[in-house]
Amino acid sequence: MxxxxxxxxxxxxxxxxxxxxxxxxxxxxxxxxxxxxxxxDTRQHKAPTTPEEALEILKDEPDYDSLIFVLTFLSQRKTPSIKSPTPLSAQLIQVLVSEIVPNYWAILIEDGHQSQKTKKSGLNPLLFCLSSITGVNAILVRLRALTQEAKGSNQPTQLKRPDVSLNLGILLDLLGRVLQPDNWLLEAYRVAVAGGEAPAKVRPRVQEIVSTVGGGRIVSLAAEAEDVLKNDSAGRNTDGVWLADSKQFTQWLGRNIVSLLRSDTGTDEKKFASDVFGKALRLGHYDVIITQLVSELVFTPAADPQVLGSLIGNLPQTEQRKVFFSVVTLLSTEYLDRFGRCESKESEQLISAAAGALKGILDSLEHGKRFLVEWLTGSSGAGIGEGVGIRRSVMAVISQGRDDLVTGLEKSLGQFGDQLYIRHSPMLQQEAHAQVLLLAAGYVHRQHPVKLAILLRTGVWLNAISNRLAAPHDRARFLGMVVGESLSGLVDKGEKRLNFKMEETNEEEGSWYKSLTGVSDVPGPLNPLFKAPTAVPQKTQKPPQKATAKPIPQPRQTGFIIEELSDGEAPEEDDIIPYAKPDSDPEDSDDDATLVRRDKPKAPVYIRDLIRYFRDTESYDHQKLALTTAPTLIRRKANYGTEVSEHADELASLLVGLSDKFEIDNFDDLRLQGMMAIVVAQPEKMGQWFAKTFFDGDYSVSQRASVLVVLGLSARELAGYETSGYAAAAAFPSKTLPERVEQLYIDDPSRHQTPALKPLPPNALDNIASSLTSTFLAPMAAAAADAATGPDVLKLSTFTSRLGNDNNTNPDDNSIQPTNPKIKYKTNPANRKPRVRAIPNTTAQLLSTSFFTPLTARFHAALYAASSNNRLRTILFQPHLLALYLKTLALLLHAAGPSTLALPHMTAELWRLLLNTSVRAHAVGDLSVTRAILFALVALLDVNEARMRDVCGELGREVVETQEWVAGVFGGLRGGDEGGEEEQVKALAAGVLVRLREGVEKYRLLMVGDLIGF
Structure with missing residues (x-):
């Protein structure tokens, strides 16, 4: 055999x-x-000597050995480059893409894996031959043809070739490998300009590279081909196609631009890099590529900020402005925002380093200083919501030039005292501009004291202080007094100094504002920027030691006898409770011993362990334990130690971006409860953090919606309207008596039991909004029903029945009744409006400064920002998210209540936001947005019920404009569908319209002066 x-x-x-x-x-x-x-076979394998001979061999269906000889010959340096744009190279590339790659790709890949260290493979020479703009275009043309063929063959009358999907996968793999190197752009540019040809011939080649790579053609074709492969019945694996992900492709472009700039480039190369950069900015990931370029060209030890400045300087002027503003914002968010008031030495070093980075970038920008002055005084708010550190860095750069510094001071002072600016600008923006004014005044006083003295003798200064003191909002008056005292203290002496003798200006915040005039920063070295932001050091855990048995101390014998008392009802039990038998372990009840797990993780007891569990996204047990433990653990640790305060940002970012990979039960509810626990534990800090994350974070619409839900529910819990069951579960056992002793003081044992933890409904904010709406409409419905029953003389029986109902009604029951699908207007006293709760001013002020104001101010900043935030505006005006945003603001205003000192300011900001043209435009034809606007008006009218006179006096134009708009909405709705959404919106519009007309009729004379010319 x-x-x-x-x-x-x-x-x-x-x-x-x-x-x-x-x-x-x-x-x-x-x-x-x-x-x-x-x-x-009989053929002799020899290397070709000319490209023409290589083309003939490729056309003649060569075997694998001949193919290796041809590819090796074409990839040699001494051979005329196949990358050069000639008719012969185009034919060679066409044959390689259409004939060679489909037939030999599998064996090339296998040979490449097996011969990485032993012998030369044919894969690398093939990638070299196709790594030019001609090769990429040939692959894209073939990819488009196969994609169209695959889509056209979906018709039942057409037959689909079985190799179409296979060839699509091969071409995607080939294109990804060709474009994988970070220096591909540099090599493609060098090939395009090689040969010393005339600029008229070189320029079209360069523009072809820019349009192909930066125009999004590669991403669109790759994504289309990937979609075809996913829908293929063969179910091919398409994971890892990075070309179809626009974010990964943008990052690849950023790496190539950095590689191009770090080479020995001239003016033409920098212009080429700027053209590609300008195209990459339009791929939809504006912040991604800017962050990558700044981190590589500024935040590394071998970096030179002037290179980034030259890259930005070749862009159009409008694009330069947007990119430079993004760089300033990046410096603030990555390094300076976490220091708050920047009173530490580390913050001063980083401020000087950030100023040095900005100065290095501006050295290559012609209009850079003008951009900085515009950023400080423009509608963007000088870093609205950010810390003062970035404003100090920018002022340190501007202070290097006298003209720019004086210009910034004059613009800041004129804007600070403008009446329209005081009335309509968000308060966070006014605070930022006040800080800019104080900083600029301090620099001018040190460098040119006469200029500051002359400026404070002009009418601009007097009008600014007068308008500030006459402002209707307390915060605006406070800023005016602080600025007035600070600037007057720099110029005037003795009794001439301006002193309002108010306690607010001499407290901690007022003293900090006044100290800004003495701040002096200079651009410094960039070394502090090279280090990553400092993290809180974590204590190393020692290995657990084996516990040793300790002798039990014997009690000292005395003459007293201690007798245990019992309530007489419960039978006497032994104090020693025996442990359960090992056989009763539920884990041992399984018949199969291999299914019993002894390595189950324990629930985390420290915040750092909780973070570690959240980061372990590959473990189901860790994820579920972290989610179920987080609400209770965070609330328990909130007031004990600094664990929560030090790790609150990290915990919140993990929870916001957490995805349900394992389909855990009640995942969304547990995630929301965890975020609510963080907000309740650190409301002043985390309220602003979540508001910033809603606008600045790279999150989906559902994740942004969860942020709004967390802010709304947390605010109501802080205000006392809601009570979470996790708050009782988080109480330490040391605060409770033993069960037997507690029975001596509490008759009903069920009173101290932990309430059942019910999951949040998916529309928690909508339910609250419906309850508040029914509470608002109930009194008007009762009044309308009484008016429809006839004269008061005929209402004796009705009054008697009401009296009987009043005797049966619990006067202490102020709970909000749930809204029925169909609104029924009954004259039942139980539907009367509950009493207004008196909210402490501390909580109301917290909700105003940390929840409400950041949301409204950042919305205005995003609304009027540069066009680079088109994607953000598109997300914000998504109907569901916009409606949820408006409802959240209304709930925050209602939670603050009528006793808050900032109520006039909150009312004005929300009312003007509702009347914004963009907001009302998106309400046309969308009942959800219209209902959200009407509900926000309901909250405004409800909270300001006792100060309607002040509202009509301060916001007369807004009240009349709102009345006309609501009347138009009411007339445009047909209604008629019993219990339908349109009927409910029409009823809501009717209630708002009635209340507005009552106010206008009552205070018409007060509003006449304000409405002249309306």
Whole structure:
């Protein structure tokens, strides 16, 4: 049998030889291990000597050995480059893409894996031959043709070739490998400009690279091909196609631009890099590529900020402004925002380093200083919501030039005292501009004191202080007094100094504002920027030691006898409770011993362990334990130690971006409860953090919606309207008595039991909004029903029945009744409006400064920001998210209540936001947005019920404009559908319209002066 098992050789025949009869051919030697000198066919494998010969071999269906010789020849440096744009190279690339790659790709990949260290593979020479703009275009053309063929073959009358999907996957893999290097852009540019040809011939080649790579053509075709492969019945694996992900492609472009700038580039290369950069900014990931370029060209030890400045300087002027503003924002968010008031030495070093980075970038920008002055005094708010550190860095750069510094001071002072600015600008923006004014005044006083003295003698200064003191909002008056005292203290002496003698200006915040005039920063070295932001050091855990048994101390014998008392009802039990038997372990109840787990993780007891569990996204047990433990653990640790305060940002970012990978039960509810626990534990800090995350974070619409839900529910819990069951579950056992002793003081044992933790409904904010709406409409409905029953003389029986109902009604029941699908207007006293709760001013002020104001101010900033935030505006005006945002603001205002000192300011900001043209435009044809606007008006009218006179006096134009708009909404709704959404919106509009008309009729004379010319 051994002679029958001889090794058989593989004979590869040529196309021409295959056409002849197999039996008429001369016998040839067969390749075998014993005869290595023989070949598999009659052809001699030799390397081609010219590109024309290589083309003939490729067209002649070569075997694998011949293909290796051809690819090696074409990839040699001495050979005329196949990358050069010539007709011959185009033919070679076309044959490689259409004929060679589909037939030999599998064996090329296999050979490349097996021969990485042993011998030279044919994969690398092939990638070299196709790594030009000509090769990329040939692959894209072939990819488009196959994609269209695959989509066209979906019709039942057409047949689909089985190799279409296979070739699509091969081309995607090939294109990804060709474009993988970070220096591809540099090599493609060098090939395009090689040869010393005339600029008229070189310029179209360069523009072709820019349009192909930066225009989004590669991403769109790759994504379309990937979609075809996913829908393929064969179910091919398409994971890892990075070309179809626009974010990854943008990052690849950023790396290539950095590689291009770090080479020995001239003016033409920098202009080419700027063109690609300008195209990349339009791919939808504006902040991603800017962050990557700044981190590589500024935040590294070998970086030179002037290189980034030259890259930005070649862009159009409008694009320069947007990019530079993004760089300033990046410096603030990554390094300076976490220091707050920047009173530490570390913050001063980072401020000087950030100023040095900005100065280095501006050295290559012609209009850079003008951009900085515009950023400080423009509608963007000088970093609205950010810390003062970035404003100090920018002022340190501007202070290097006298004209720019004086210009910034004059613009800041004129804007600070403008009446329209005081009335309509968000308060966070006014605070930022006040800080800019104080900083600029301090620099001008040190460098040019006469200029500041002259400026404070002009009418601009007097009008600014007068308008500030006459402002209707307390915060605006406070800023005016602080600025007035600070600037007057720099120029005036003795009794001439301006002093309002108010406690607010001499407290901690007022003193900090006044100290800004003495701040002096200078641009410094960039070394502090090279270090990552400092993290809180974590204590190393020691390995647990084995516990040793300790002798139990014997009690000292005395003459007293201690007798345990019992309530007499419960039977006496032994104090010693025996442990359960090991056999009763539920984990052992499974018949299969291999299913019993002894390595289950324990619930985390420290915040750092909770963070570690959240980061372990590959473990189901860790994820579920972290989610179920987080609400209770965070609330328990809130007031004990600094664990929560030090890790609140990290915990919140993990929870916001957490995804339900394992389909855990009640995942969304547990995630929301965890975020609510963080907000309740650190409301002043985390309220602002979540508001900033809603606008600045790279999150989906559902994740942003969860942020709004967390802010609304947390605010109501802080105000006392809601009570979470996790708050009682988080109480330490040390605060409770033992069960037997507690029975001596509490008759009902069920009173101290932990309430059941009910999950939040998916529309928690909508339910609250419906309850508040019914409470608002109930009194008007009752009044309308009374008016429809006839004269008061005929209402004796009705009054008697009401009296009986009043006797049966609990006067202490102020709970908000849930809204029925169909609103029924009944004259039932139980539907009367509950009493207004008196909210402490501390909580109301907290909700105003940390929840409400950041949301409204950042919305205005995003609304009027540069066009680089088009994607953010598109997300914000998504109907569901916009409606939820408006409802959240209304709930925050209602939670603050009528006793808050900032109520006039909150009312004005929300009312003007509702009347914004963009907001009302999105309400046209969308009942959800219209209902949200009407509900916000309901909250405004409800909270300001006792100060309607002040509202009509301060916001007369807004009240009349709102009345006209609501009347138009009411007239445009048909209604008629019992219990339908349109009927409910029309009823809500009717209630708002009635209340507004009552106010206008009552205070018409007060509003006449304000409405002249309306």
């Amino acid at each position: 051994d002679e029958l098992l001889r090794p058989a050789g593989v004979i590869r025949t040529h196309k021409k030889e295959a056409e002849t009869d197999f039996f008429l051919r001369e016998p040839t030697a067969t390749a075998s291990p014993s005869n290595p000198g023989t070949r598999s």
